[in-house]
Amino acid sequence: MQLTLEFGGGLELLCESVKVHNVNVDLPKGAEKLTMRDLLSWVRTNLIKERPEMFMKGESVRPGVLVLVNDCDWELSGQLDTTLEEKDVVVFISTLHGG
Amino acid sequence: MEADTKPKKYGPRLCCICNQRRAALKRPKTLEQICKECFYEVFEEEIHQVIMENQLFKPGERIAIGASGGKDSTVLAYVLSELNRRHNYGLDLFLLSVDEGITGYRDDSLETVKRNELQYGLPLKIVSYKDLYGWTMDEIVKMIGLKNNCTFCGVFRRQALDRGAALLKVDKVATGHNADDIAETVLLNILRGDIARLSRCTSITTGEDGPIPRCKPFKYTYEKEIVMYAYFKKLDYFSTECIYSPNAYRGFAREFIKDLERIRPRAILDIIKSGENFRISTSTKMPEQGTCERCGYISSQKWCKACVLLEGLNRGLPKLGIGRSRGLNSDVKKDIKQGGGTESIESKQCGSLDF
The missing domain is CATH 3.40.50.620 (HUPs)
Known part of the structure; x- marks a missing residue:
């Protein structure tokens, strides 16, 4: 599945300072849909190069990291259970860096 | 109204203020689901x-x-x-x-x-x-x-x-x-x-x-x-x-x-x-505000903290003024009248957020 992932607010530093990643993510074996839960574990394995604890806590993002799917707060679409579709844009922004 | 991105699975969720546009975020303060335009409005209006x-x-x-x-x-x-x-x-x-x-x-x-x-x-x-x-x-x-x-x-x-x-x-x-x-x-x-x-x-x-x-x-x-x-x-x-x-x-x-x-x-x-x-009881001694004898900045001590730190740097004694004030101010303090309890309430610094 083709997705565009964007990292901001300092999170880009965890993936070699690249903000926008066009990626191809395979569905987990036997699954029919790709959820944000799947995507996060994929991101952690494939994109995050350092300090993963700055990005994730447990199976979700670290509190203080905002997530938007197609410019919509993921708190409106079910957070980890949000299902993703072809060409979706997922944005991660840290609020934890200095103001 | 839903031109910019795909409406699909979020389609039915409308902004609870205007009831017309697709909601874009959940407000932490009120848990309301609102669209971008209404968000700009309430955000700015609340600050006003x-x-x-x-x-x-x-x-x-x-x-x-x-x-x-x-x-x-x-x-x-x-x-x-x-x-x-x-x-x-x-x-x-x-x-x-x-x-x-x-x-x-x-x-x-x-x-x-x-x-x-x-x-x-x-x-x-x-x-x-x-x-x-x-x-x-x-x-x-x-x-x-x-x-x-x-x-x-x-x-x-x-x-x-x-x-x-x-x-x-x-x-x-x-x-x-x-x-x-x-x-x-x-x-x-x-x-x-x-x-x-x-x-x-x-x-x-x-x-x-x-x-x-x-x-x-x-x-x-x-x-x-x-x-x-x-x-x-x-x-x-x-x-x-x-x-x-x-x-x-x-x-x-x-x-x-x-x-x-x-x-x-x-x-x-x-x-x-x-x-x-929190009510601070009136018997708690708060530091008295004065001015720094050296630079004139507000200070509860003879010299303000910046001057003490600077003196340390310039004299090659950077520990001066760190932690419990042993160095300069405690020397000079003996000369002036007792600061009485100010030491214990002296604030500690922390990073970039000072209040």
Whole structure:
């Protein structure tokens, strides 16, 4: 599945300072849909190069990291259970860096 | 209405204010689901209400916005200049930045502030540690290492902002401290037993007895909304952690606040409320405010903290003024009348957030 992932607010530093990643993510074996839960574990394995604890806590993002799917707060679409579709844009922004 | 992105699975969820457009975020304060346009409106309007209810500004005043190039001060500069126009506040707004002299951090963020100067049409003044004190943070760290460097930086920044404000001849400094910052500081001050700061840190305006008061128009504004606002409006801000500041202690408080927010977003406002409700008993001795004999800055001691630290640096004794004040002030204090209890309430510095 083709997705565009964007990292901001300092999170880009965890993936070699690249903000926008066009990626191809395979569905987990036997699954029919790709959820944000799947995507996060994929991101952690494939994109995050350092300090993963700055990005994730447990199976979700670290509190203080905002997530938007197609410019919509993921708190409106079910957070980890949000299902993703072809060409979706997922944005991660840290609020934890200095103001 | 739903032209920009795919409506699909989020289609039915409409903004609970206008009931027309697709909701774009959930407000932490109210849990309402609202669209971008209504969000801009309520976000700006709430800040306007806070400004009016607390009489933060008077017509004709000159106001400096403490600008770091980060998200909070960038959004503050944008929103204040917008509200100033819209509601005819009659304010002269300025951007005021402090250049600590940290290569790879502040030099980059100052570039952001310089762009903001052009984007918002606000005159910018930069004051540097090098000019004010003769030392950059890079030089200080080279001399003292990575221990206590945040003490130097915090003490120097506070004064630098005041000195910059005096140069700009402003009546007040507005800072971008948000609700999350303040809740975090309430917790920290309780944990440290810092009574003097606990009673001050929730005030929306501080230093009214001093030369230049400071105010926090974002006192009730959630960090999430500030970041969402900056993101949706595509505001240009800088986000890199200071290279010298691990700041672990504040980090723990910060993480705890964010954990609480996830469970119950109101917790942030509740902690601010609790902080406000602390009553400091009148028998608690608070430090008496005087002026520094050396530079004239406000100080509860003979010399202000910045002068003590600077003396240490210049004499090659950088430990002077760190921790319990053994060095200079305690020597001179014996000469002057007993400070009586001021020591124990003396505030400790922490990173870039001073209240």
